[in-house]
Amino acid sequence: MAKAKVRAGACGFTTVIKVKKIDKLKVNVQIISACTDIRNLNEDLAEVDCSKGVFGSIVDSYIYKAASKRLHNSDCPVPCAIIKTIQVELGGALPKDVVIKITNDD
Incomplete structure (x- = not known):
């Protein structure tokens, strides 16, 4: 099982994503978060067929x-983390951290 922990930033929410391979291109995604919008993604992602547009362009x-x-905020990093975690579980990516560090140097 691949796991990711996302500290989303200004909203203050932390999300845990767990992905378990069901078969060659199907996974189960479980999302644990205090954010209601993020938790609601569980309804859509309980079983994901990765042969159907998971890794294509962002708009698809x-x-x-x-x-x-x-989600109400387009800057939420959780969708990207879900895709990265799926990639790791399916063996298509290494489990490496992704870091976004934002500063305001004014």
């Missing part, structure tokens, strides 16, 4: 389409 990605229905 099943994950981003589900997120666009559920």
Whole structure:
């Protein structure tokens, strides 16, 4: 099982994503978060068929389409983390951290 922990930033929410492979291109995604919008993604991602647009362009990605229905903030990093975690579980990516560090040097 691949896992990711996302500290989303200004909203203050932390999200844990767990992805378990069901078969060659199907995974189960479980999301644990205090954010109601993020938790609601569980309804769409209980079983994800990765052969159907998960890894395509952002506008065609099943994950981003589900997120666009559920999330109110386009800057949420969780959808990207879901895709990265799926990639790791399916063996298509190494489990490496992604870091976004934002400063205001004014």
